[in-house]
Every structure is written in C-alpha cells, then in structure tokens.
Amino acid sequence: xxxxxxxxxxxxxxxxxxxxxxxxxxxxxxxxxxxxxxxxxxxxxxxxxxxxxxxxxxxxxxxxxxxxxxxxxxxxxxxxxxxxxxxxxxxxxxxxxxxxxxxxxxxxxxxxxxxxxxxxxxxxxxxxxxxxxxxxxxxxxxxxxxxxxxxxxxxxxxxxxxxxxxxxxxxxxxxxxxxxxxxxxxxxxxxxxxxxxxxxxxxxxxxxxxxxxxxxxxxxxxxxxxxxxxx
Amino acid sequence: xxxxxxxxxxxxxxxxxxxxxxxxxxxxxxxxxxxxxxxxxxxxxxxxxxxxxxxxxxxxxxxxxxxxxxxxxxxxxxxxxxxxxxxxxxxxxxxxxxxxxxxxxxxxxxxxxxxxxxxxxxxxxxxxxxxxxxxxxxxxxxxxxxxxxxxxxxxxxxxxxxxxxxxxxxxxxxxxxxxxxxxxxxxxxxxxxxxxxxxxxxxxxxxxxxxxxxxxxxxxxxxxxxxxxxx
Amino acid sequence: xxxxxxxxxxxxxxxxxxxxxxxxxxxxxxxxxxxxxxxxxxxxxxxxxxxxxxxxxxxxxxxxxxxxxxxxxxxxxxxxxxxxxxxxxxxxxxxxxxxxxxxxxxxxxxxxxxxxxxxxxxxxxxxxxxxxxxxxxxxxxxxxxxxxxxxxxxxxxxxxxxxxxxxxxxxxxxxxxxxxxxxxxxxxxxxxxxxxxxxxxxxxxxxxxxxxxxxxxx
Amino acid sequence: xxxxxxxxxxxxxxxxxxxxxxxxxxxxxxxxxxxxxxxxxxxxxxxxxxxxxxxxxxxxxxxxxxxxxxxxxxxxxxxxxxxxxxxxxxxxxxxxxxxxxxxxxxxxxxxxxxxxxxxxxxxxxxxxxxxxxxxxxxxxxxxxxxxxxxxxxxxxxxxxxxxxxxxxxxxxxxxxxxxxxxxxxxxxxxxxxxxxxxxxxxxxxxxxxxxxxxxxxx
Numbered sequence: 001x002x003x004x005x006x007x008x009x010x011x012x013x014x015x016x017x018x019x020x021x022x023x024x025x026x027x028x029x030x031x032x033x034x035x036x037x038x039x040x041x042x043x044x045x046x047x048x049x050x051x052x053x054x055x056x057x058x059x060x061x062x063x064x065x066x067x068x069x070x071x072x073x074x075x076x077x078x079x080x081x082x083x084x085x086x087x088x089x090x091x092x093x094x095x096x097x098x099x100x101x102x103x104x105x106x107x108x109x110x111x112x113x114x115x116x117x118x119x120x121x122x123x124x125x126x127x128x129x130x131x132x133x134x135x136x137x138x139x140x141x142x143x144x145x146x147x148x149x150x151x152x153x154x155x156x157x158x159x160x161x162x163x164x165x166x167x168x169x170x171x172x173x174x175x176x177x178x179x180x181x182x183x184x185x186x187x188x189x190x191x192x193x194x195x196x197x198x199x200x201x202x203x204x205x206x207x208x209x210x211x212x213x214x215x216x217x218x219x220x221x222x223x224x225x226x227x228x229x230x231x
Numbered sequence: 232x233x234x235x236x237x238x239x240x241x242x243x244x245x246x247x248x249x250x251x252x253x254x255x256x257x258x259x260x261x262x263x264x265x266x267x268x269x270x271x272x273x274x275x276x277x278x279x280x281x282x283x284x285x286x287x288x289x290x291x292x293x294x295x296x297x298x299x300x301x302x303x304x305x306x307x308x309x310x311x312x313x314x315x316x317x318x319x320x321x322x323x324x325x326x327x328x329x330x331x332x333x334x335x336x337x338x339x340x341x342x343x344x345x346x347x348x349x350x351x352x353x354x355x356x357x358x359x360x361x362x363x364x365x366x367x368x369x370x371x372x373x374x375x376x377x378x379x380x381x382x383x384x385x386x387x388x389x390x391x392x393x394x395x396x397x398x399x400x401x402x403x404x405x406x407x408x409x410x411x412x413x414x415x416x417x418x419x420x421x422x423x424x425x426x427x428x429x430x431x432x433x434x435x436x437x438x439x440x441x442x443x444x445x446x447x448x449x450x451x452x453x454x455x456x457x458x459x460x461x462x
Numbered sequence: 463x464x465x466x467x468x469x470x471x472x473x474x475x476x477x478x479x480x481x482x483x484x485x486x487x488x489x490x491x492x493x494x495x496x497x498x499x500x501x502x503x504x505x506x507x508x509x510x511x512x513x514x515x516x517x518x519x520x521x522x523x524x525x526x527x528x529x530x531x532x533x534x535x536x537x538x539x540x541x542x543x544x545x546x547x548x549x550x551x552x553x554x555x556x557x558x559x560x561x562x563x564x565x566x567x568x569x570x571x572x573x574x575x576x577x578x579x580x581x582x583x584x585x586x587x588x589x590x591x592x593x594x595x596x597x598x599x600x601x602x603x604x605x606x607x608x609x610x611x612x613x614x615x616x617x618x619x620x621x622x623x624x625x626x627x628x629x630x631x632x633x634x635x636x637x638x639x640x641x642x643x644x645x646x647x648x649x650x651x652x653x654x655x656x657x658x659x660x661x662x663x664x665x666x667x668x669x670x671x672x673x674x675x676x677x678x679x680x
Numbered sequence: 681x682x683x684x685x686x687x688x689x690x691x692x693x694x695x696x697x698x699x700x701x702x703x704x705x706x707x708x709x710x711x712x713x714x715x716x717x718x719x720x721x722x723x724x725x726x727x728x729x730x731x732x733x734x735x736x737x738x739x740x741x742x743x744x745x746x747x748x749x750x751x752x753x754x755x756x757x758x759x760x761x762x763x764x765x766x767x768x769x770x771x772x773x774x775x776x777x778x779x780x781x782x783x784x785x786x787x788x789x790x791x792x793x794x795x796x797x798x799x800x801x802x803x804x805x806x807x808x809x810x811x812x813x814x815x816x817x818x819x820x821x822x823x824x825x826x827x828x829x830x831x832x833x834x835x836x837x838x839x840x841x842x843x844x845x846x847x848x849x850x851x852x853x854x855x856x857x858x859x860x861x862x863x864x865x866x867x868x869x870x871x872x873x874x875x876x877x878x879x880x881x882x883x884x885x886x887x888x889x890x891x892x893x894x895x896x897x898x
Contacts, residue, residue, distance in 0.1 A: 001481055001483075001503055001505055001541075026728045026729075026747075026749075026751075026765070027728075027747065027751040028744070028751070029728070029744065029745060029747050029751070030745065052765070053805070075805065076805055076806060076807050076808070077804070077805035077806075077807040078803050078804055078805040079751075079804055079805065079807075085802070085803055088803055089800065089801070089803065095803075097796075097803070097805050097806060098806075099806055099807075099808065099809075099810035099811045099814075100727065100765065100769065100806070100807050100808040100810075100811060101727075101765075101768075101769025101772060101773055101808060101810075101811030102769075102810075102811065103765075104764070104765035104766040104768070104769055105343075105345070105766055105769065107766075108552070108766045109348075110556075111552060111556045111558075112336075112551075112552035112555055112556045113350070113351065113552070113554075113555030113556040113557060113597055114336070114348050114349060114350060114555065115349050115367035115368065115372055116348065116349050116365075116367065117340075117345050117347065117348035117349070118345060118346050118347050118348070119344070119345060119773065119811075119814075120344065120773070120814035120815060121773065121810045121811040121814045121815070122806075122810045122814065123814060123844075123845060124792075124842055124844065124845030124846075125806075125810060125841065125842045125843060125844065125845070126841050126842075127806070127810060134347075136346035136347065136376075137346065141346055145367075157745075160541060161541070162505075162514075162541035164541065164543055166432070167432075167762075167764075168432060168745045169431075169432065169729075169730070169743065169745040169746040169756070169762050170726075170728050170729045170730050170745060170746055170747055170748075170762060171744075171745040172729055172762060172763065172764045173728055173729050173764060173765050174764070174765050175764070176764040176766070177764060177765065177766050180552060180556065180558075195540045195541030196540030196541055200400075200514070200538055200541075200542045200543050200544050201397075201398075201399060201400065201544050202433045203543040203544075203545075204764070206513050206543040206545055206549070206553070207513070207541065207543065208483050208505075208507070208513055208553055208558045208559070209553075209558060221744035221745070222744065223742060223744045223747075223753060224747070224751040225747070225750060225751045225752040225753065226742055226753055227736045227752040227753050227754075228736050228737055228738060228739040228740075228741075228742060228753065229735060229736045229737070229738060229739075230738070230739060231738050231739070232699055232701075232721055232723055232759075257510045257511075257529075257533075257547070258510075258529065258533040259526075259533070260510070260526065260527060260529050260533070261527065283547070284587070306587065307587055307588060307589050307590070308586070308587035308588075308589040309585050309586055309587040310533075310586055310587065310589075316584070316585055319585055320582065320583070320585065326585075328578075328585070328587050328588060329588075330588055330589075330590065330591075330592035330593045330596075331509060331547065331551065331588070331589050331590035331592075331593060332509075332547075332550075332551025332554060332555055332590060332592075332593030333551075333592075333593065334547075335546070335547035335548040335550070335551055336548055336551065338548075339548045339770070341774075342770060342774045342776075343769075343770035343773055343774045344770070344772075344773030344774040344775060344815055345773065350555065350593075350596075351555070351596040351597060352555065352592045352593040352596045352597070353588075353592045353596065354596060354626075354627060355574075355624060355626065355627030355628075356588075356592060356623065356624045356625060356626065356627070357579075357623050357624075358588070358592060388527075391759060392759070393723075393732075393759035395759065395761055398544075398546075399527045400511075400512070400525065400527040400528040400538070400544050401508075401510050401511045401512050401527060401528055401529055401530075401544060402526075402527040403511055403544060403545065403546045404510055404511050404546060404547050405546070405547050406546070407546040407548070408546060408547065408548050411770060411774065411776075426758045426759030427758030427759055431732070431756055431759075431760045431761050431762050432762050434761040434762075434763075435546070437731050437761040437763055437767070437771070438731070438759065438761065439701050439723075439725070439731055439771055439776045439777070440771075440776060452526035452527070453526065454524060454526050454529075454535060455529070455533040456529070456532060456533045456534040456535065457524055457535055458518045458534040458535050458536075459518050459519055459520060459521040459522075459523075459524060459535065460517060460518045460519070460520060460521075461520070461521060462520050462521070
C-alpha cells in the first residue's frame with residue numbers, strides 16, 4: 001500500500017483553519033520540521049495544537065505561536081518558551097495543560113479506540129477539576145478521555161513506502177501515539193526506503209496508522225540545551 | 232542491573248500453590264516451554280493462569296491442565312484444546328473467558344498503572360454482565376479492569392543481562408504486556424547476550440519490567456497447524 | 463446450485479476495495495485472501511500480531527514463530543510488520559482495519575452475531591471476535607444458511623450467547639448475499655441457479671425480497 | 681554551613697539503593713547522578729524515553745536525537761533502551777521506577793507538593809511531574825528551605841496550585857533532611873554546622889524535632 005506523497009505541500013493538503021493537529025516531538029527533539037515550516041507558509045489559523053510543548057520562541061511550534069496561528073495549545077510543558085508563556089498569561093492563547101503521561105496515554109487511547117481510562121495523575125489538582133474521581137485499591141484516580149486530531153504530523157528517522165516508521169533514540173517520544181490518533185497521519189522521515197527494506201520485527205509505527213509519508217527536504221535538528229563534558 | 236539467573240529452577244523460586252501466573256504465548260507460538268515443564272515438575276497446584284489459550288492437550292499449558300494444577304483459567308480462546316473444554320464444561324475448572332483485545336489491554340493496564348478503561352468489546356454479551364456500561368460518541372462501552380499476576384512468565388527470542396527483550400515475528404503476541412504486569416517477571420530466552428549487544432532502539436520489552444532472565448535449555452517450538460504450499 | 467466454501471470466499475472477495483486493511487477470521491474467511499480482484503491492493507491483518515500476511519510457506523520453510531490467528535504457518539509480505547497483541551487490538555478497536563470477515567453460528571436481522579459458545583455443549587471462546595465485531599465499521603459474515611439439522615441460522619433473534627450486538631452489515635452464505643438494515647435482512651443476490659423461493663424457505667428472519675434478485679457473478 | 685546544590689545532591693545520593701530504577705527531575709535532582717555511592721548500581725530513567733541515561737557527551741559527540749527530559753544532550757549506557765512516551769509513563773504509573781527525585785516550590789506537612797505554576801505570573805507546566813508524584817512510592821524532594829524573599833517553602837499548607845497530594849516522603853534542603861509522616865515534618869538530619877534553631881525558624885510547617893539531630897555526613 002503505497003503512502004508516498006511527493007513533498008510537504010502534498011502531504012499537508014486538506015489542513016484548514018480551525019482544525020486540530022497533533023504534532024510529535026519533545027522540545028526540539030523529533031519534531032516534524034518541514035511540516036511546521038509549511039504550516040507557517042500556509043498561514044492556516046485558529047489551530048488547536050496537541051503537542052507536549054511548543055518548541056522554543058523561534059523554532060518548532062514556537063514559529064506558529066509567533067505568527068498567531070494557534071488558538072489553543074494542549075500540552076504538558078511550557079518551559080522556556082517565553083512567547084508561549086506570555087500569550088497564555090495574557091489570555092491571547094487558550095491552554096489546556098495536562099500531565100505528560102496522561103497526554104501520551106490519551107493520544108494512544110484515541111488511536112486505540114479506548115474512549116476513557118483512569119489514572120492517578122493529577123488527582124487533587126487543577127487537572128482533576130470537573131473530572132470523575134474513583135478509588136481503586138485505596139487510591140483515588142481520575143477519568144481521562146481520549147484525544148484525536150484531524151491531522152497528526154509526526155517525524156521519524158526511517159520510513160518505507162508502506163508508511164512503516166522507525167524512530168531514533170529519544171526522538172521517538174510522542175510520535176508513535178500521535179501517529180495512531182490522527183484521522184490523517186502525515187509522516188516526514190529522514191530516509192525513505194522501499195517496502196521490505198526495514199526489518200518487520202523492528203517497526204515502531206506500523207504503516208496502517210500512516211496515510212501519507214515523504215522524505216523531508218532538510219532537517220536542522222537544533223539542540224536546545226547543548227551539554228557536554230571535556231575529554 | 233544484572234537479572235541473570237542460572238537456570239529455570241532458580242527462575243521460578245517463589246512460585247507457590249494458589250498463585251496467579253501470567254503465561255505468554257498464542258497457541259504454541261512464543262510460549263515459555265522450559266518454565267512450563269518446570270511448573271509441571273514442581274507440581275504447584277490451584278494456580279490461576281492468565282494466558283490467551285492453554286496450548287494443546289499435550290503441550291504448552293495443556294500440560295498443567297492434564298496434571299490438574301490449574302484451578303482457574305483467564306483466557307480468550309479454548310479452541311482445539313479438548314481437555315480444556317472438557318474440564319470447563321464439567322465444572323472442574325473455573326474459566327473466565329474474555330475478549331482477546333480486552334485481555335491484552337487489561338494486562339498492559341496492569342503493568343501501566345491504569346486500573347480500568349472503557350472498551351466497546353463485549354457490550355451486550357455475557358462478558359458485559361455486572362460491568363459498568365457507558366456511552367461515548369453514541370456507542371456503548373464497558374468498563375474493564377487491569378490484570379496483574381504474582382509471576383509473569385514470558386518467552387523471548389533474544390535477551391540481554393539487563394533483562395531487555397526482543398521477540399521474533401508473531402511469537403511476540405502477549406509476552407510484552409504480561410512482562411509489564413508481573414510482580415515478578417521471568418523471561419526465558421533463546422539467546423542471552425551481554426548488555427550492550429542489543430540495539431537500544433530496537434528493544435521490545437525494556438529490562439525494567441524483567442526481574443529474572445535465563446537462556447532456555449531446549450526449545451521444541453512445536454507447530455500446531457502446519458500449512459504449506461508446494462513449489 | 464449452492465456455493466461451496468470457495469464460492470463464498472470468491473463472492474466476499476468482490477467486496478474488497480483498493481487500499482483496505484482487512485482482518486480475515488478462521489475458516490472460510492481465510493480463503494478470501496486467495497481471490498483478491500485484479501488491480502487492487504489490500505493488506506491482511508491477523509490479530510495475533512502481523513500486518514501483511516502472505517500465503518502459506520513452501521514446504522520446509524515453515525517457521526514456528528510465524529503463524530496466523532488460526533495457528534497456521536504463514537509467510538510475511540514485503541513491508542509486513544510484527545507487533546504485540548495490545549498494538550494489534552489498538553488497530554482493530556481504533557477502527558484502522560477497514561473490513562472484518564468472520565464466520566458465525568447464527569446471525570439475527572438486527573445484526574447480532576453468535577459464534578463462540580453453545581451452552582453446556584461447546585465452548586471455543588470468543589478469541590478476538592468480540593473486539594472485532596464491536597469495533598469494525600464494516601463486518602461481513604461468511605456462513606452456511608442452515609445448520610446440519612436443516613434449521614435456519616439466519617434468524618429473527620439469535621438463540622446462542624451473543625458475540626456482538628447490531629454489528630453485522632452483510633451476510634454471504636452458500637445461497638445468498640444479504641444486507642442487514644432497518645432490522646431486516648435484504649436479499650441482494652442469489653447463488654447461481656438458486657431460487658428466491660429456496661432462500662425464503664431457509665431464512666427464518668424477516669427477509670426483504672426485491673422484485674428482481676440478480677444471480678452472483680463469480 | 682548551609683549546603684550548596686551539590687551538597688543537596690550528594691545527600692540525596694545516599695538514599696539510592698542497589699538495583700533501583702530512578703527518575704531524576706530537572707535541576708538539582710539531575711546532579712544526583714554524579715554521586716552514586718560506590719558498590720551500588722542504579723539505572724536512570726528519563727521520562728522522554730530512555731532507561732540507562734549516561735553522562736553528558738564529549739564535545740562534538742552531541743546527538744540532537746538523544747536528550748533527557750531537561751532537553752540536555754546526554755549519552756546512553758550499555759544496555760540502555762529507548763521507548764515512546766506512553767511506554768515511559770507506563771513504567772512510572774505502573775510503579776516500576778523505585779525512586780523519584782524532583783524539585784518543588786512548596787511542600788506541605790501532609791506531603792503535598794507544588795511546582796508547576798504561580799497563578800498570573802509564571803506557568804512552566806507540570807510536564808511529567810504530576811504522573812511521577814501520583815505514582816511513585818518513594819518521592820524525595822530537593823529544594824531550598826526558603827524563597828528569595830526569605831519565606832519558608834516548608835509549609836503547613838501549600839499556597840500554590842498543587843502538583844500532587846500527600847505524596848512526598850522526604851525533603852532534602854540546604855539546611856536539613858526531613859521525613860513527612862503523620863501530617864508533620866520530622867527533622868532527621870541537619871546540614872553540617874547548621875543549628876536546629878535555624879531550621880526551626882525557617883520552617884513554617886509543624887516540625888517534630890528529636891532530642892538529638894545528627895549532622896549529615898557527606
């Protein structure tokens with residue numbers, strides 16, 4: 001089943017204002033750089049973005065925030081993204097902050113047909129407001145619901161023409177669950193190979209979850225915190 | 232973190248009458264043969280076994296059924312196992328039959344600290360009896376709870392001294408989720424290698440879930456339905 | 463003349479659409495893989511953990527670690543993937559599989575299906591069937607119209623413990639293709655040489671029969 | 681004399697036990713990895729998807745695809761594993777990680793912790809902290825005893841939005857080691873040269889002080 005599209009423009013056909021997008025990555029690690037650049041170019045607005053964080057001010061999803069293309073962020077971490085924090089505190093941007101594990105599991109649940117599940121994370125905090133609480137084994141849990149998206153945009157290391165994906169190291173992060181949860185899932189990969197070249201035993205995201213795949217033109221792979229030791 | 236034990240006897244130390252065991256495998260594929268043989272030898276009784284099915288009459292978990300070591304099976308499929316069916320119909324054996332996907336997800340939930348989740352599988356059937364029903368997106372779902380076990384016994388293709396596991400082809404099946412859900416997880420592997428020899432990007436079960444690992448002495452790998460075509 | 467198993471499989475294969483991921487149950491459904499219409503590409507999922515199931519292996523090339531949900535030795539196609547059971551049912555429950563074909567002991571006119579248990583007599587277990595029928599949008603049942611005693615299995619209401627409720631969309635038997643909608647069976651096609659009267663007489667459930675019932679073209 | 685950050689990290693490192701999997705938060709907790717007691721082996725999990733986190737890479741060997749939860753470039757030890765975020769929090773939520781060390785803005789005497797938000801002023805987000813504190817059996821907080829204005833952060837009740845409820849077991853500050861039980865802080869050790877009186881004066885929450893409070897040995 002050939003899922004290959006010729007370039008990023010073709011990959012993002014159908015993305016419109018007001019849509020909900022999942023965008024893979026953790027910080028600047030494992031983010032779909034080419035697709036994000038294209039979203040800026042397209043100028044689509046009022047997006048709801050589900051992404052663990054929003055990159056930094058001038059890279060990653062931070063670029064969409066700068067252009068005011070995002071209406072709402074569903075994330076676990078703002079961190080060092082000043083523009084994100086500013087827009088949130090000023091009320092320009094709606095933000096739904098949720099625990100990182102719940103975010104990951106809610107994406108997986110969306111892809112796996114599980115509409116809701118109980119987790120202890122967030123009990124007794126703002127996160128639990130308005131959510132059902134139930135005690136299991138003497139411990140209170142809250143009911144969390146599945147997340148889905150019109151488009152999920154993920155980044156992988158290698159992919160084949162059938163849409164099978166392999167991620168590298170910690171660039172895997174949220175990408176596999178988001179790939180499962182998109183009505184249309186777009187994968188940009190560093191290296192696109194013919195079907196049969198990847199070991200079927202070693203695929204991280206089976207191609208059934210991927211509708212479109214392309215080889216990204218350029219990956220800057222910016223490092224957020226370069227920490228080293230000397231020899 | 233060295234998880235290596237010297238043999239199957241050492242691996243199963245602590246297994247006692249009345250315990251709950253998860254046993255990996257689907258049919259005779261990916262079953263922990265050496266551990267099952269040892270359980271027969273140990274003669275532990277009144278076991279509750281969580282396993283997709285119970286092998287065949289004279290191999291796999293069928294061996295424990297023959298020896299009347301099992302009080303209760305929690306499975307999705309009886310299939311062609313006549314002794315399993317006989318003991319169930321005669322009432323000698325308690326059986327909790329649950330949908331295969333729910334079984335897999337309940338094991339994963341047990342390992343992942345999710346006490347319960349909603350699934351559409353089984354709604355309107357015997358499986359739903361006594362379970363909470365809730366409608367999501369217009370579709371009724373039932374609440375299923377997590378499964379855990381005193382011991383989970385799994386079989387992998389390759390493993391390293393840290394307990395990291397890689398499975399082969401469809402012998403993976405229930406092994407990864409059961410590995411997550413055992414209080415003590417025992418892995419028997421075809422090939423045991425030093426830490427660092429397996430690609431960290433390609434581990435199916437991270438060693439954190441495995442308490443004991445050993446190289447199985449002998450794997451018969453019996454085929455249940457040999458189907459071939461001629462050249 | 464009533465169809466044989468191969469005939470049923472051939473007719474179901476006509477329902478396949480290009481680009482679909484398909485789960486085939488044990489028995490007749492498995493045969494569907496042999497009759498994929500020309501010019502379309504589909505991929506077969508087996509719930510024990512493979513996407514891209516290929517034909518049986520050549521003699522001597524069987525691999526005990528590579529089986530389908532029927533425990534038969536199989537092969538993997540180019541671009542196939544192996545995964546665990548939780549991932550497999552994530553695909554199924556999450557409706558990423560476009561078509562499920564499975565067998566049944568009974569089907570009712572509101573789309574209920576029973577195929578896992580005869581109380582007191584026989585218990586095969588539901589395996590993955592309950593997940594499949596509760597999740598799939600598109601379910602085709604491959605079955606015989608009557609049981610060995612000659613009693614209809616196409617019923618007003620199922621008598622056996624259910625596998626799923628209101629989920630079957632289409633039934634293909636040795637005699638007919640029927641759609642289920644509005645709480646009734648709708649006769650769509652009849653097997654070559656089989657009369658509408660025979661189908662009516664062997665169908666216990668409410669059957670809507672249009673004026674013209676075309677013969678299947680296999 | 682009050683401890684510096686390294687001192688706090690060194691003291692917390694004494695809590696490590698052989699065979700533990702440990703999650704270290706951003707900031708002081710990260711430093712704990714540098715002071716693992718001799719003769720024991722622990723493995724570090726970082727919730728963005730690695731088990732077996734090693735030291736920072738040598739210059740020129742940084743890999744943008746290999747970072748920790750603080751977005752710092754790291755290395756992987758022999759036997760390390762990479763995984764996705766769902767699997768990572770399965771480990772955490774499923775209590776497979778034996779110890780979590782994290783920072784805090786406030787801790788209360790019943791074990792509540794606040795560390796993600798100052799309403800109207802600052803929002804970092806909870807990241808993985810809510811999952812970690814709700815799940816871990818063993819949580820140690822590394823923090824300063826007071827804020828920059830000199831106000832105690834060791835409180836009767838937290839004033840900031842909570843990260844978790846009744847979960848903190850132990851607090852290590854620049855002045856003291858305190859255990860939390862029965863709704864009170866219990867002074868266990870004091871930093872070298874720091875008086876019990878100073879600790880009492882800087883602790884707003886109820887503090888149980890035994891007759892003899894040993895100095896930390898670092």
